[in-house]
Amino acid sequence: MTTIEEKLRACVDEEGWITEPEALQAATQDVRGLFQGQALALLRPANTAQVAAIVRLCLQEKLSIVPQGGNTGYVGGAIPNGERQVIVSLARMNQILEVDAQNNTLTLEAGCILADAQQAAQTAERLLPLGLSTHKRCQIGGNLSTNAGGTSVLRYGNTRDLVLGLEVVLGNGEVWSNLRGLRKDNSGYDLKHLFVGAEGTLGIITAAVLKLSPQPLSTATALFAPKDVGCAIKLLNFLQEISDQRLDAFEYIQGECLQAVKQFYPGLVAPFSCDCPHYVLAELSSGQTHADLSGLLRWARAEFYDGLEAFQIAGDEQQARYFWQLRAAIPRAQNQLGFSLKHDIALPISRIPEFLQDTQAAIENTLPGVQIAAFGHLGDGNLHYNLLPSSTINDQILQSYSDTLSQLVHDRCMALQGSFSAEHGIGQLKKNQWQQYKSPIEQSLSRTLKTALDPQGVFNPNKVLADLP
Numbered sequence: 439m440t441t442i443e444e445k446l447r448a449c450v451d452e453e454g455w456i457t458e459p460e461a462l463q464a465a466t467q468d469v470r471g472l473f474q475g476q477a478l479a480l481l482r483p484a485n486t487a488q489v490a491a492i493v494r495l496c497l498q499e500k501l502s503i504v505p506q507g508g509n510t511g512y513v514g515g516a517i518p519n520g521e522r523q524v525i526v527s528l529a530r531m532n533q534i535l536e537v538d539a540q541n542n543t544l545t546l547e548a549g550c551i552l553a554d555a556q557q558a559a560q561t562a563e564r565l566l567p568l569g570l571s572t573h574k575r576c577q578i579g580g581n582l583s584t585n586a587g588g589t590s591v592l593r594y595g596n597t598r599d600l601v602l603g604l605e606v607v608l609g610n611g612e613v614w615s616n617l618r619g620l621r622k623d624n625s626g627y628d629l630k631h632l633f634v635g636a637e638g639t640l641g642i643i644t645a646a647v648l649k650l651s652p653q654p655l656s657t658a659t660a661l662f663a664p665k666d667v668g669c670a671i672k673l674l675n676f677l678q679e680i681s682d683q684r685l686d687a688f689e690y691i692q693g694e695c696l697q698a699v700k701q702f703y704p705g706l707v708a709p710f711s712c713d714c715p716h717y718v719l720a721e722l723s724s725g726q727t728h729a730d731l732s733g734l735l736r737w738a739r740a741e742f743y744d745g746l747e748a749f750q751i752a753g754d755e756q757q758a759r760y761f762w763q764l765r766a767a768i769p770r771a772q773n774q775l776g777f778s779l780k781h782d783i784a785l786p787i788s789r790i791p792e793f794l795q796d797t798q799a800a801i802e803n804t805l806p807g808v809q810i811a812a813f814g815h816l817g818d819g820n821l822h823y824n825l826l827p828s829s830t831i832n833d834q835i836l837q838s839y840s841d842t843l844s845q846l847v848h849d850r851c852m853a854l855q856g857s858f859s860a861e862h863g864i865g866q867l868k869k870n871q872w873q874q875y876k877s878p879i880e881q882s883l884s885r886t887l888k889t890a891l892d893p894q895g896v897f898n899p900n901k902v903l904a905d906l907p
């Protein structure tokens with residue numbers, strides 16, 4: 439009699455059956471070490487037909503599938519969390535299929551690493567405007583399935599805004615292929631958007647057509663130190679008004695974040711004479727070679743002179759990169775401080791000062807001394823509102839207050855019409871919040887979709903929806 443293992447093995451070619459213990463270990467643990475699972479097998483199919491064969495076999499054998507990209511997700515979505523689960527990694531399906539420079543589109547397999555996709559666009563003198571610090575590891579299928587955000591959302595939108603076509607293996611093992619680079623297509627429901635942000639619970643994305651943009655030919659980057667967040671938001675609005683859609687990024691950094699960076703990476707410090715309570719990293723770009731973008735930044739500085747403690751425009755590309763390194767080092771530095779209680783929230787930009795003020799007061803009432811270190815994509819209202827240990831609050835104390843503090847942060851965010859998950863999704867980590875904050879209608883519609891598209895529950899069980907297998 440053929441065993442399940444032999445049947446799974448027969449769905450892929452020789453290279454698709456992974457047995458190395460290190461590879462299995464890496465695939466069953468998430469990047470933050472919060473989730474550890476077990477899998478019956480780790481498969482790396484070479485093409486869509488093999489993915490479909492795996493899905494059909496899993497339906498037949500009542501196994502379930504955890505789709506996996508680069509495994510850089512923050513919420514445990516790509517980690518198995520039950521019995522009889524098979525990890526399907528798209529890593530070998532990494533081909534660029536077509537760059538159509540005239541149509542401004544890139545067609546590629548879902549396992550393509552984001553950095554390779556960006557490089558393919560660049561070679562054709564185009565831009566794939568998705569800016570993630572994990573670009574050398576994450577895959578397009580993972581970006582689509584998490585509707586990844588990042589640093590360019592302000593100008594170009596989330597990953598959802600970049601997708602024109604998809605190929606997906608469905609919950610009955612059929613392949614739906616719609617790899618068309620159309621910007622207008624109102625010929626019925628827009629099915630591709632069902633799979634974007636679905637975190638692998640509705641199907642396996644195997645290929646996509648993405649929208650490209652003209653390459654920027656000039657950029658200007660500046661570090662501002664506004665006196666408060668209200669001033670940072672006025673600066674954002676001003677830059678949007680004067681820059682004619684050329685503001686790419688507007689990142690907010692609370693002073694505590696750069697102090698942590700300085701502590702662990704002494705070479706990385708803001709180029710100002712003293713520490714400031716708030717920073718903003720702003721970047722403008724243009725398709726014109728000689729656009730006076732620095733002039734716009736200087737204009738903003740002059741306009742907000744009284745509201746700024748410090749300001750510097752990057753003198754060259756190297757210094758611009760240095761400013762971005764400061765920003766990119768924050769998560770690593772915070773991780774080195776010990777346990778950090780992270781919140782990936784979104785708010786209407788106008789409500790952010792109110793949120794920060796009220797939440798800080800409530801946190802200080804609940805656990806005086808805990809360190810608040812927020813940063814994030816202020817330009818699109820996304821804050822990484824992190825709570826860290828301090829000289830008076832150690833890891834254990836902070837951990838013991840996690841539920842209370844997270845509830846407090848999320849409650850305040852939701853009361854201001856925010857979201858408890860801005861860009862990282864739900865996965866396993868935020869299922870309780872999903873149940874708590876999503877309205878009964880939203881929960882019921884989500885269940886209807888899941889059962890319609892994946893009636894046997896073959897894809898990523900126990901993820902996103904709190905109460906469906």
Ligand SMILES: Cc1cc2nc3c(=O)[nH]c(=O)nc-3n(C[C@H](O)[C@H](O)[C@H](O)COP(=O)(O)OP(=O)(O)OC[C@H]3O[C@@H](n4cnc5c(N)ncnc54)[C@H](O)[C@@H]3O)c2cc1C
Pocket residue numbers: 469504505506507508509510511512514515516528548549569570571572575576577578579580581582583584585586587588589637638639641642643644769861862865898
């Ligand atoms: C330091 C750091 C910084 C980060 N910064 C950002 C940021 O700024 N913005 C942001 O949005 N995210 C950020 N992330 C999170 C992460 O990089 C993104 O969510 C990324 O898009 C995940 O891609 P991946 O290929 O690693 O997906 P994985 O982690 O492998 O998977 C993520 C989810 O997608 C599903 N999935 C993967 N591939 C497929 C597929 N082909 N078909 C169907 N489902 C699939 C998985 O089952 C899982 O649910 C960051 C992570 C780290 C570690």
